[in-house]
Amino acid sequence: MFYYASKIFWFFATPSNLLISFVLLGLLISLSKRWRRFGTGLALVATVATVALGLLPISSALLRPLEERFPMFRDDGSRPIDGIILLGGAVEAADSLSRGSLVANESAERVLDTITLAHRYPQAKILISGGGGTVFGDGAAEAPVIASYFKGIGIDPARIIIEDRSRTTAENATFTREFIAPEQAGRWLLVTSAWHMPRAVGVFRKAGLDVIPYPVDYRTGASEGFYRPFAFISDGLRRLDVAAKEWAGLIGYYVAGRTSALLPAP
Structure with missing residues (x-):
């Protein structure tokens, strides 16, 4: 409801x-x-x-x-990265399926940066969280579409975990927890838009998962120039x-x- x-x-x-x-x-x-x-x-x-x-x-x-709430991730190399959680919201699943090609939206950096991380941490698992619910019924789930794309560019399918039931950020955390036991989680990066990171971190913490924020998809610049009129x-x-x-x-x-x-x- x-x-x-x-x-x-x-x-x-x-x-x-x-x-x-x-x-x-x-x-x-x-x-x-x-x-x-x-x-x-x-x-x-x-x-x-x-x-x-x-x-x-x-x-x-x-x-x-x-966007400034969580700093950009800097790896000091002290401990390995065990996994990467990619939140949906970057791909138009229905359009991708109908076109037979990945159709990304303005949050495409979520997918692009996850690909970069996948190569940087070749042993890390990649959990893609994103269902396809709409107000009018069940739509095409985003996670399988992204997973298929990752497999197509050479990422080992054995590393990929698909969570395709979530429709909201809260459900992203709830259903992700079913795949990751908090006591055995290790270090997991959470990839989502910088402006969405505070809410995402909040629900993952509420679910008992102490993830490491990896903000991407910034809409404002790092300098004072962001105060310029449109x-x-x-x-x-x-x-x-x-x-x-x-x-x-x-x-x-x-x-x-x-x-x-x-x-x-x-």
Whole structure:
């Protein structure tokens, strides 16, 4: 129930959808003589807000604390890496199956960096976590698609573990725990987007797995340049959607008791 409720809520609460909805609602209300001034004002305010949030670096300021929460991984070589956990969200599974070729999205670095790690740590297991659930039913699972791609580029199939039931970050941790016993886990790297890492680490800790964060897929730069305005409104709104969803996820998971802390720390 939590899964479906969160998906439906977020469809309407997504900032870009919400802003456009207010514009349309204002225009609709303005058709009434009695409420024309109110409707026009609502549409105007929503339009200005859309332009401002799309061009100003507000979304970068929201995303920055999440991406900087965990430092980039530096291996001191003191202990071996036993495994790599790759969280789904980087591949369009249905499109990949229909095209017969891997179709990645803007989080493709999750897959690319995992390939790099697979070669850097040739003895490490690779657990791919990602199912295919949707609000309207079961879709194509992402993990088997990525696993097939890994096998196709020469990664030993014996190293690959497929977890294809999870639909959420919380389920990623819960189902991954069925493959990894905490007391015998060793050192496992957790690969996901930097902005998603706080929530991911929180649920894995809650599940009893003390993973090592390996953040990738940064959306903001390392310099002060991330405060630059956007050239396109759509770029700013897209980043705003990502930031708002992640903050909402952190709060929702904390309230529901699914994470170890509101904003997990290193």
